[in-house]
Amino acid sequence: MTERDRLGLRGLLPPRVMSFEQQYDRFIKSFRSLEHNTRGEPDTIVALAKWRILNRLHDRNETLYYRVLIDNIKDFAPIIYTPTVGLVCENYSGLFRRPRGMYFSAKDKGEMMSMIYNWPAEKVDMIVVTDGSRILGLGDLGVQGIGIPIGKLDVYVAAAGINPQKVLPIMLDVGTNNAKLLEDKLYLGLRQPRLEGEEYLSVVDEFMEAIHARWPKAVIQFEDFQMKWAFETLQRYRNRFCMFNDDVQGTAGVALAGLLGAVRAQGRPLTDFTKQKIVVVGAGSAGIGVLNMAKQAMLRMPGINRSGEGHNQFWVLDKDGLITKVRNGLDPAVARFARGFGPDEIRDLHEGASLVEVVKKVKPHVLLGLSGVGGIFNEEVLKAMKESDSPRPAIFAMSNPTSKAECTPEDVFKYVGENAIFASGSPFSNVTLGNGRKGYANQANNMYLFPGIGLGALLSGARHITDGMLQSAAECLASYITEDEIRRGIIFPSISSIRHITARVGAAVVRAAVDEDLAEGRCDVDARDLKSMTESDTVDYVARKMWYPIYSPLVNDK
Numbered sequence: 001m002t003e004r005d006r007l008g009l010r011g012l013l014p015p016r017v018m019s020f021e022q023q024y025d026r027f028i029k030s031f032r033s034l035e036h037n038t039r040g041e042p043d044t045i046v047a048l049a050k051w052r053i054l055n056r057l058h059d060r061n062e063t064l065y066y067r068v069l070i071d072n073i074k075d076f077a078p079i080i081y082t083p084t085v086g087l088v089c090e091n092y093s094g095l096f097r098r099p100r101g102m103y104f105s106a107k108d109k110g111e112m113m114s115m116i117y118n119w120p121a122e123k124v125d126m127i128v129v130t131d132g133s134r135i136l137g138l139g140d141l142g143v144q145g146i147g148i149p150i151g152k153l154d155v156y157v158a159a160a161g162i163n164p165q166k167v168l169p170i171m172l173d174v175g176t177n178n179a180k181l182l183e184d185k186l187y188l189g190l191r192q193p194r195l196e197g198e199e200y201l202s203v204v205d206e207f208m209e210a211i212h213a214r215w216p217k218a219v220i221q222f223e224d225f226q227m228k229w230a231f232e233t234l235q236r237y238r239n240r241f242c243m244f245n246d247d248v249q250g251t252a253g254v255a256l257a258g259l260l261g262a263v264r265a266q267g268r269p270l271t272d273f274t275k276q277k278i279v280v281v282g283a284g285s286a287g288i289g290v291l292n293m294a295k296q297a298m299l300r301m302p303g304i305n306r307s308g309e310g311h312n313q314f315w316v317l318d319k320d321g322l323i324t325k326v327r328n329g330l331d332p333a334v335a336r337f338a339r340g341f342g343p344d345e346i347r348d349l350h351e352g353a354s355l356v357e358v359v360k361k362v363k364p365h366v367l368l369g370l371s372g373v374g375g376i377f378n379e380e381v382l383k384a385m386k387e388s389d390s391p392r393p394a395i396f397a398m399s400n401p402t403s404k405a406e407c408t409p410e411d412v413f414k415y416v417g418e419n420a421i422f423a424s425g426s427p428f429s430n431v432t433l434g435n436g437r438k439g440y441a442n443q444a445n446n447m448y449l450f451p452g453i454g455l456g457a458l459l460s461g462a463r464h465i466t467d468g469m470l471q472s473a474a475e476c477l478a479s480y481i482t483e484d485e486i487r488r489g490i491i492f493p494s495i496s497s498i499r500h501i502t503a504r505v506g507a508a509v510v511r512a513a514v515d516e517d518l519a520e521g522r523c524d525v526d527a528r529d530l531k532s533m534t535e536s537d538t539v540d541y542v543a544r545k546m547w548y549p550i551y552s553p554l555v556n557d558k
Ligand SMILES: NC(=O)c1ccc[n+]([C@@H]2O[C@H](COP(=O)([O-])OP(=O)(O)OC[C@H]3O[C@@H](n4cnc5c(N)ncnc54)[C@H](O)[C@@H]3O)[C@@H](O)[C@H]2O)c1
Pocket: 134, 135, 136, 137, 138, 226, 227, 246, 247, 251, 254, 281, 282, 283, 284, 285, 286, 287, 317, 318, 319, 320, 321, 369, 370, 371, 372, 373, 376, 398, 399, 400, 401, 404, 424, 425, 426, 444, 445, 446, 447
């Protein structure tokens, strides 16, 4: 009542004061009744109805929204994140009721340095920005891609405990090449083709300078940029700003953790990673990011010469099949992984060989999809994986959303065998196998790393994010799983532990920054304090820094 009086609210609210717990229960009850009432309706209708009820809560009560999200992350992540976020982006212009985040368009050129001050919050710690050019596996969605930064930042709040008042989702609208959107009367973005070349880069440059001018310490995550701009912007900015590209770098760390898990599942020592035969389907920003990080990890292992000369354990396919050295016009980033025809190569594979041919001849230990093509690991491909040289063949169907997953866990356990290891980018349910055993549907999604990378970078006060920091994050995730879990086919932890995982990953990133002499510290914890912390002190420190949603008194009771 004191609060109501001081805030001039007496009479403007019904007399009964509901506690946080009562409000929480009321929301969960209405969510469950929505689930009940929509039973039998088409999946997309149900998914959007669930997204709407959560989004409305987000709009009216941030504290309650994030508590509900944290406590029920396994149930709600698929709504605010993949797969439903994909559907929301596809329908964004129709679903739009109020804006969230900031929109910088090509029309704002020359204005960004001043418009950045239109953002009402004084302080911003985490920014996720997209240009909407490659939203999940759904292609160019223009301004509608803003749903992705919003969803990623929701995960930051839930998993990394970033204060929601200090996050900023950003859309860089440089036009769209999606003809359907350009004709859509409701489309909310610029109705022009995408800027290209220098024109494009000058918009992103101006945007980065504006962010840096107002919040020099903020961490900027690039998300869902098409491949050419993902790589170009990463090279351009990574030494100048505290930024990373989640699709290239976050995904790579998660995939590496999964690949190491697959080695352990075979009962082999980690050093045997260098002998794994890995087929990667998709040579885009994510696929090439994974290949680079996996190659680096192999080169650090004993027995491999530093240059990696003569050591190529990867077979990479894109939309034109197996990539070999005879392919013309290859991007240099991809060319590194093209197969040659030397004595160490499998000779009877040819340029453009099909996936099934490659799998049959290579008999890989791992088949990893980042192609954005749903169902491409079909029955024939999976049956060929049964002949893998691994006693526990691993299939990673990492494309998002669910409709773009390369295969389902049901098909994997049916066609490859019950010993297979399965992981997907979007969540699937576990599969019941014979004798009451379970086939685990692991989720291999960069959400296991990006919150810790961002939080760790922020708390370290490093001015940029190095390969060493990213590598520590990946190693931390890889070591999170126990031998017993691995034996049962569990290679990624449950998302219910995401806050715990993030505290550890964040601490690993801080420690790596300290080791590289890059940690400058932050607020009341300076470089020397960070240096003096042990590993477990660092985990405690990171965990203590996490924001947790509770109502704080607006007026102090006398
Ligand atoms: N699980 C995760 O954490 C995670 C992270 C990042 C990206 N992804 C997913 O990965 C997918 C790809 O993302 P990206 O950024 O690399 O996209 P991209 O557009 O840069 O690359 C896609 C690649 O797939 C290839 N491809 C297309 N059709 C193919 C076919 N029929 N056979 C073989 N290859 C084919 C393309 O040639 C290209 O090399 C998306 O669906 C995205 O959602 C998942």
